[in-house]
Amino acid sequence: MASPKRPIRIAGCSGAATDRRDAMRALAANCPNDPIDVIIGDWMSEANMTSRAASKTDNVGEAYEPTFLEALEPALPHIAKHGIKIAVNAGASDTELLHSVVTKMVASKGLKLKVAWISGDEVLPAVREAQKANASTFENIRTGEVLNSWKFEPIYAQAYLGGLGIASAFLRGADIVVCGRVSDASPVIGAAYWWHNWQRSNLDELANAFVAGHLIECSNYVCGGNFTGFKALETKGWENIGYPIAEISSSGGVVITKNKNSGGEVSVQTCSSQLLYEIQGPWYFNSDVTAILDELWFEQLSTDRVALRGVKSDLPPPTTKIGITAKGGYQAEMHWFLCGLDIDAKARMMETQIRLLLRPHAHRFTKLAFTKNGSAPDDPTNQNAATVDFRVFAQAPKEEDLMPQRFLRPCIDPIMQGYPGATPHLDWRQALPKPVYEYYVTLLPQADVQHKVHLASGETFAIPPPPQTKTYPAQQPCQAVTRGPADGGKWGRTVTGPLGWIVHARSGDKGSNCNVGFWVRHREEWDWLRTLLSVEKVQELLADEYAGKKIDRFELPNLHAVHFLLHDHLDRGVSCSSTYDFLGKNVAEFLRARHVQLPVRFLDRGRL
Known part of the structure; x- marks a missing residue:
């Protein structure tokens, strides 16, 4: 060595x-x-x-x-x-x-x-043995539900x-x-x-x-x-x-x-x-x-x-995280293009028409969502910039529930009675049913894991669990607002602008949870940031994206950072998400684009 x-x-x-x-x-x-x-x-x-x-x-x-x-x-x-x-x-x-x-x-x-x-x-046998012995309820660390109440049948589990x-x-x-x-x-x-x-x-x-x-x-x-x-x-x-x-x-x-x-x-x-x-x-x-x-x-x-x-x-900790996989059914999606004026009204018209045609089949769906993605600027200088994607998304337990006659055809059949310029996406492959998988995150005692090393010689060595562990509270330390907030008047003149002119941010997914951290480059900006970004302020910035779920907050003062954990923000996680941002990476970019009052003195140092 x-x-x-x-x-x-x-x-x-x-x-x-x-x-x-x-x-x-x-x-x-x-x-x-x-x-x-x-x-x-x-x-x-x-x-x-x-x-x-x-x-x-x-x-x-x-x-x-x-x-x-x-x-x-x-x-x-x-x-x-x-x-x-x-x-x-x-x-x-x-x-x-x-x-x-x-x-x-x-x-x-x-x-x-x-x-x-x-x-x-691979720990599915250990999970089943623990369930049989009533040794654990296997509470989902994201949603709080217990495994026995999960409506899906586990097919695999990994620690x-x-x-x-x-x-x-x-x-x-x-x-x-x-x-x-x-x-x-x-x-x-x-x-x-x-x-x-x-x-x-x-x-x-x-x-x-x-x-x-x-x-x-x-x-x-x-x-x-x-x-x-x-x-x-x-x-x-x-x-x-x-x-x-x-x-x-x-x-x-x-x-x-x-x-x-x-x-x-x-x-x-x-x-x-x-x-x-x-x-x-x-x-x-x-x-x-x-x-x-x-x-x-x-x-x-x-x-x-x-x-x-x-x-x-x-x-x-005495436990380790495990992810349990189950077959979650099927999903399909279909897209229309909305262009120019009256985007909201065009979307309402198309949604109303499609819902009527889907009515005989929609009771089979576990999810049906209509979303506008993007926006058209005033006085656009090119047609692509003036175009908004209108997405129809559905999930169902069985493949036949989303076959073309039950999903794709009702989605495209309104074309002749549609909004002005009604144009569907002609690549219909996404509109055919594809399998999706549910992912359930819980904890298993490390003592129940058979961690082994297999050498090229054929020899096998067991890795025992740690001899000393510590049980931690389920709730991480959380501070909804900063301690000793700075006096807002000390920043001087302010202007309205995107948070991201001054503030860096980063976000990502862990199952259905999304984390987002904000940080600034200078100490004076940190006092402003920690004072500005409370849990309540982040709820306000999330606006239509906030669904009333719990948000945790903690500070990293030496990084000039404030971190938030948005519980259950990402639908059901990447493998079965109905959202475009299935990895949660654009939550930070959305929040940086939101307008707040920015001290002019910070902007004078240059925008990010």
């Missing part, structure tokens, strides 16, 4: 199944000029967790994530040449089969790389595993470790744990590695992808934004940088953006450790080098 005196350098090469596939090869090939010890990648999401679960259950197609192989194959010679370790969560619902495919791929190239795999994330299985595999000589549903940050935890020979009691070190994993698991995000300061990146190579590298010392010190000669930037602002992505509150849970975020901050050391500071640690 390498010396613990040198920080480990871990590169993140993928944040999604659809990420660019050349990053792993490029990072490995450039190792002599830009050394890398471990490459990690995240190929999993709630979307492909459910779809791959259905593939496994129905024995149709691959149940692992095949795009991982597209990234791995061209990288293998460089991985072998430079002794780089690989840890990825691309196994989805068939990690054992992915292990077999990777092993054969390595052998076909005449390489001596050892491939290990992690099991234990989010920690990183110590990966560490154990590396310790025993594995070069490539393929996992199913480990948490997104677990490959970084596992790599640092192995490299520095940490113990479970090294909570501070583990917490820092955990947050480092959160920062780099989404690949380009921490280097300027999905960043509200993106306009400043145009001169910094935004056509080819780089991939992140976390340098983690034996004491848990973390520096975030990126691969050499790549576009984008690593700054306090890009790190703040990624830190605020998808967190649920100041307590950040993993199977190996709990990271406490409320005093966290970043320090810009030099160009594209940012240090992580202020992370606190605590014991991991």
Whole structure:
């Protein structure tokens, strides 16, 4: 094993199944000029967790994530040449089969790389045993319902595993470790744990590695992808934004940088953006450790080098998150185009006509929604800009409920009696029924998870649950308004304008929940921001989007940030959402576009 005196350098090469596939090869090939010890990648999401679960259950197609192989194959010679370790969560619902495919791929190239795999994330039998013994109600941590009252039949369940299985595999000589549903940050935890020979009691070190994993698991995000300061990146190579590298010392010190000669930037602002992505509150849970975020901050050391500071640690919880998949029925949608004047009246007319024709069939639907998407400007200068999408969306339990004669035909048949300019979208593929999957998020005791490492030799090692844990309240710390609000008069003259002229923001999904974090660049702006953004103010800004659900709020003063968790805001989650913004990423952009009173003195510093 390498010396613990040198920080480990871990590169993140993928944040999604659809990420660019050349990053792993490029990072490995450039190792002599830009050394890398471990490459990690995240190929999993709630979307492909459910779809791959259905593939496994129905024995149709691959149940692992095949795009991982597209990234791995061209990288293998460089991985072998430079002794780089690989840890990825691309196994989805068939990690054992992915292990077999990777092993054969390595052998076909005449390489001596050892491939290990992690099991234990498949937990539906444990859930059923606990239900049978009345050991748990399996309360949904998003909605509060209990599993026995869920109207869907579970077909698959996956637990989010920690990183110590990966560490154990590396310790025993594995070069490539393929996992199913480990948490997104677990490959970084596992790599640092192995490299520095940490113990479970090294909570501070583990917490820092955990947050480092959160920062780099989404690949380009921490280097300027999905960043509200993106306009400043145009001169910094935004056509080819780089991939992140976390340098983690034996004491848990973390520096975030990126691969050499790549576009984008690593700054306090890009790190703040990624830190605020998808967190649920100041307590950040993993199977190996709990990271406490409320005093966290970043320090810009030099160009594209940012240090992580202020992370606190605590014991991991006795439970781990699990996601339960069920077949949720079918959905279909059809689109009309509304152009120019009287958009609202045109939409009302078409909706009324379609509803009448759907009346004989609509009782079969579990959801029927009509939405206008976009708006037409006054005095438009081109026709496309003056066009609004009108969407008809339906879900039903059975495929036959949404066959063309029961959905598509009633949606298009009003064309001759329609609004002026009535034009349907001619691509009707979305109007045919497609399966959707429900996703139920709950908790399972870590003691009920059979976390195991399977080595290339055939040996198997069990990873026991943490010996010490801590039970946390279900409710994260919440502060509806700031303490000691600043005097509004101190800001001087104000003008009305979009919040996003001054304020950065970032949002994302966790099941049906949506989180959104706001932050500013300067201390004086922070006093204004924390005073402005109360729970009540966010409800006001959400306007028509606010459905009366609970909102949690907490502050990160060292980041100049205010974070909100919008409970049950995203319909039922990405795999069965009826909304366009199924990942919740545009909630932040919508709120930044809302108008508030902005201090002119802040605008004088320049708009974002």
